[in-house]
Amino acid sequence: MDFREIAQCRRSVRGYDAQRPVEKEKIEACLAAARLAPSACNSQPWMMTVCTGDTARKLAPLTQGMGINSWTEEVPVFVVISEGTMNLSARAGMLLKNNDYRSIDLGIACAYLTAEATEMGLSSCIIGWFREKAVRRLIGCKGKPRLIVALGYPKTDSAAETREKIRKPADSIIKWV
Numbered sequence: 608m609d610f611r612e613i614a615q616c617r618r619s620v621r622g623y624d625a626q627r628p629v630e631k632e633k634i635e636a637c638l639a640a641a642r643l644a645p646s647a648c649n650s651q652p653w654m655m656t657v658c659t660g661d662t663a664r665k666l667a668p669l670t671q672g673m674g675i676n677s678w679t680e681e682v683p684v685f686v687v688i689s690e691g692t693m694n695l696s697a698r699a700g701m702l703l704k705n706n707d708y709r710s711i712d713l714g715i716a717c718a719y720l721t722a723e724a725t726e727m728g729l730s731s732c733i734i735g736w737f738r739e740k741a742v743r744r745l746i747g748c749k750g751k752p753r754l755i756v757a758l759g760y761p762k763t764d765s766a767a768e769t770r771e772k773i774r775k776p777a778d779s780i781i782k783w784v
C-alpha cells in the first residue's frame with residue numbers, strides 16, 4: 608500500500624476479534640514506525656507501553672464510562688502512549704514559544720503507529736477517553752498517559768463494513784495565500 612492508500616482506507620474500528628491473536632512482529636513493526644516519527648528538537652518525548660492478555664483485559668474497563676468505549680472489551684492489544692522525557696531545547700522552545708510541542712509529537716507518533724498498523728493489515732482505533740490515573744497505576748508508567756491505541760483484527764461483520772470518511776470540505780480547511 609502506498610501512503611495515499613493507507614490514508615484513504617484507514618478508519619477507526621470498534622469491533623475486534625478477541626480470539627485472534629496479533630502477531631508480535633506486527634506490533635513491533637507499529638512501534639518501530641512510531642519510533643521513527645519526527646519530534647520537536649528530536650526530543651522523542653514518548654513512552655509506548657504494550658498491553659496484551661490480562662493487562663489488556665484490565666485496561667479495557669479503564670477506557671469506558673458514561674456509555675463511551677464499551678466496545679473496548681474485546682480489544683486484544685492496546686498501546687498506551689505516555690509522555691516521556693523531553694530534551695532541554697524542546698522544553699525551552701515550548702516555554703518560549705508557548706506551543707505544546709510534546710502533545711504534537713505524541714500525535715504524530717500515534718499517526719505513524721496507526722498508519723503502520725494499516726499497512727500490517729491490522730485495525731486500530733485511537734482512544735482519548737480513559738481514566739488517566741488508573742491507567743497509570745495499571746501500567747506502572749511515570750509519564751502521563753495521553754493516548755491509547757487499540758490494535759487487532761476486526762470481527763468479520765465489522766471488517767465487511769465500509770464507511771465513507773466524513774471530512775470537512777477541503778476548501779473550508781485549506782487556504783492558499
Ligand SMILES: Cc1cc2nc3c(=O)[nH]c(=O)nc-3n(C[C@H](O)[C@H](O)[C@H](O)COP(=O)(O)O)c2cc1C
Pocket residue numbers: 617618619620621676732733734735736754772
Ligand atoms: C485524539 C483522539 C482521541 C480519540 N478518542 C476516541 C475514543 O475515546 N473513542 C473512540 O471510539 N474513538 C476515538 N477517536 C477516534 C475518532 O473518533 C475518529 O478518528 C474520527 O471519528 C475519524 O474517524 P476515522 O478514524 O474512522 O477516520 C479518537 C481519535 C483521536 C485522534
